[in-house]
Amino acid sequence: MTKTIVVTSGKGGVGKTTTSASIATGLARRGFKTVVIDFDVGLRNLDLIMGCERRVVYDLVNLVNQESSLHQTLIKDKRLDNLYILPASQTRDKDALTIEGIARVMHKLKKAEFDYIICDSPAGIEKGAKMALYFADEAVVTTNPEVSSVRDSDRILGILQSESKRSKMNEDPVKEHLLITRYNPSRVKDGQMLSVDDIVDLLAIPLLGIIPESPSVLESSNAGKPVILDEESAAGQAYSDAIDRLLGEAKPHRFMEVQKKGILSRLFG
Amino acid sequence: MPSDKRVELKGGMYTFMSLKIGVADVDIVDESLADKVQQAPGFFADTPIVVDLTPLDEDPDTRDALDGSALMACIRKHKLVPMVAATGDKSSPLAKAVEVPLIEGGAARRPTAEDVPKTSAADAANNTRPTNEPVSSSEVEYIIRPPMLIDRPVRSGQQIYARDTDLIIIGQVGPGAEVIADNNIHVYGPLRGRALCGVSGNRSTRIFCQSLEAELVSVAGNYRMLETIPEELRGKPAKIALDNERLNIEPL
Ligand SMILES: Nc1ncnc2c1ncn2[C@@H]1O[C@H](COP(=O)(O)OP(=O)(O)OP(=O)(O)O)[C@@H](O)[C@H]1O
Numbered sequence: 006m007t008k009t010i011v012v013t014s015g016k017g018g019v020g021k022t023t024t025s026a027s028i029a030t031g032l033a034r035r036g037f038k039t040v041v042i043d044f045d046v047g048l049r050n051l052d053l054i055m056g057c058e059r060r061v062v063y064d065l066v067n068l069v070n071q072e073s074s075l076h077q078t079l080i081k082d083k084r085l086d087n088l089y090i091l092p093a094s095q096t097r098d099k100d101a102l103t104i105e106g107i108a109r110v111m112h113k114l115k116k117a118e119f120d121y122i123i124c125d126s127p128a129g130i131e132k133g134a135k136m137a138l139y140f141a142d143e144a145v146v147t148t149n150p151e152v153s154s155v156r157d158s159d160r161i162l163g164i165l166q167s168e169s170k171r172s173k174m175n176e177d178p179v180k181e182h183l184l185i186t187r188y189n190p191s192r193v194k195d196g197q198m199l200s201v202d203d204i205v206d207l208l209a210i211p212l213l214g215i216i217p218e219s220p221s222v223l224e225s226s227n228a229g230k231p232v233i234l235d236e237e238s239a240a241g242q243a244y245s246d247a248i249d250r251l252l253g254e255a256k257p258h259r260f261m262e263v264q265k266k267g268i269l270s271r272l273f274g
Numbered sequence: 275m276p277s278d279k280r281v282e283l284k285g286g287m288y289t290f291m292s293l294k295i296g297v298a299d300v301d302i303v304d305e306s307l308a309d310k311v312q313q314a315p316g317f318f319a320d321t322p323i324v325v326d327l328t329p330l331d332e333d334p335d336t337r338d339a340l341d342g343s344a345l346m347a348c349i350r351k352h353k354l355v356p357m358v359a360a361t362g363d364k365s366s367p368l369a370k371a372v373e374v375p376l377i378e379g380g381a382a383r384r385p386t387a388e389d390v391p392k393t394s395a396a397d398a399a400n401n402t403r404p405t406n407e408p409v410s411s412s413e414v415e416y417i418i419r420p421p422m423l424i425d426r427p428v429r430s431g432q433q434i435y436a437r438d439t440d441l442i443i444i445g446q447v448g449p450g451a452e453v454i455a456d457n458n459i460h461v462y463g464p465l466r467g468r469a470l471c472g473v474s475g476n477r478s479t480r481i482f483c484q485s486l487e488a489e490l491v492s493v494a495g496n497y498r499m500l501e502t503i504p505e506e507l508r509g510k511p512a513k514i515a516l517d518n519e520r521l522n523i524e525p526l
């Protein structure tokens with residue numbers, strides 16, 4: 006059975022693409038045949054983070070318009086055999102997508118026996134975001150510890166409940182997961198950011214993970230390598246934990262406390 | 275051949291807000307609408323409505339002196355979206371001027387809060403009142419409806435409306451969400467958005483919540499914003515009721 010997971014947020018720049026890349030990579034590493042789709046038509050970011058931008062020939066819009074085949078359009082990941090990237094178009098705009106067209110693509114991916122389809126949503130609550138979440142079985146709601154981001158996540162949860170295919174067809178509701186990203190415990194302590202408890206209380210959905218703010222995220226993106234592959238970094242470990250929880254394992258949450266700096270990091274910052 | 279589900283034509287019942295026009299004067303309608311909309315900003319924005327012109331049928335002369343297109347312009351100005359007009363006389367000059375499809379209205383109507391004699395002097399605002407009767411309702415008996423039960427959080431941007439009944443929410447009402455009822459509202463969770471009870475005029479309705487953090491609470495159009503709610507009542511269980519013209523908030 007193919008599972009479709011949307012990574013969504015409402016607010017922009019909170020870490021959806023970073024998360025989509027790491028979740029897809031993490032699932033593939035655990036043996037699942039996975040494809041990650043960039044729904045951010047017009048911007049195209051995912052292929053950069055996955056490090057496959059130079060191999061993009063066809064894109065989601067071509068596939069939706071039946072100008073290319075699935076085989077031609079999917080890009081095979083250079084590190085993992087069972088991971089594929091479906092890039093967005095840089096030249097077309099969001100109106101190039103239709104629900105019918107995406108339904109055809111989803112059907113083809115299911116026939117190709119993918120275990121997971123990860124949908125990287127564009128920001129906002131408009132058509133593009135609604136397309137990305139329409140076919141979702143599960144949703145990873147990506148939230149930064151700020152009031153505006155939490156508010157937008159609440160909004161997107163409402164849209165998941167009313168405008169997803171599952172809600173329209175009266176099926177079981179989309180399974181919701183909260184992923185708090187760019188969490189900075191010392192700024193929470195200063196009262197500059199909302200705490201995990203505040204956010205969980207405000208959104209009232211199960212917590213999938215807390216990804217700390219970490220410079221390794223940007224370093225990994227620049228290197229075209231999802232941060233989950235950086236096993237040294239706190240962000241990479243936090244994404245790994247989140248994958249385990251997504252697969253049903255109970256794991257205590259980490260990275261919520263201010264780290265006591267060791268003598269070395271105190272000296273070298 | 276399987277039936278074509280892409281396009282289906284069938285009868286259905288939908289609930290629409292109806293705007294009852296009880297006075298043949300666009301200026302008064304304008305004023306009272308401004309008043310209503312201001313009491314619950316956002317609640318009425320882009321709401322499709324049925325314009326109920328039947329009260330005007332009682333006096334055809336004043337009715338026909340009313341400028342239909344000015345009336346519709348006024349309604350649209352307040353961000354309501356008139357879809358159809360209900361009238362007892364489809365051939366009247368007013369009916370011809372309203373520029374929306376007409377439906378037959380009038381005859382029997384069921385008693386509502388407005389049929390209760392008013393103790394206070396009727397003000398201009400009472401001349402238009404959004405009500406939610408089915409337009410061609412022929413029910414005469416008062417019907418007791420079961421409450422509307424929502425057992426999940428109400429999210430920012432969502433609006434829940436319990437017509438002619440109580441609204442019970444098990445879960446929170448998020449900031450930017452709106453819960454509305456003709457009767458009482460019960461929130462078993464934090465109330466962080468807006469709650470408006472008695473919206474069709476029932477002044478004896480109340481709001482109950484487990485944690486009062488609301489952006490706005492309103493009973494029969496009398497509202498208070500969070501800023502005016504005393505600090506010591508916030509974040510605690512509360513009941514909100516109307517005491518004369520004043521909105522009373524008390525700990526539960
Ligand atoms: N945990 C983190 N620590 C530090 N920086 C992060 C973290 N997560 C994301 N970022 C940075 O935040 C920026 C936005 O991330 P990303 O592109 O993943 O967000 P997005 O939600 O997909 O944005 P958009 O809405 O534009 O699609 C990037 O510069 C990324 O490197």
Ligand SMILES: [Mg+2]
Pocket residue numbers: 021022023045050125126127
């Ligand atoms: Mg993105």
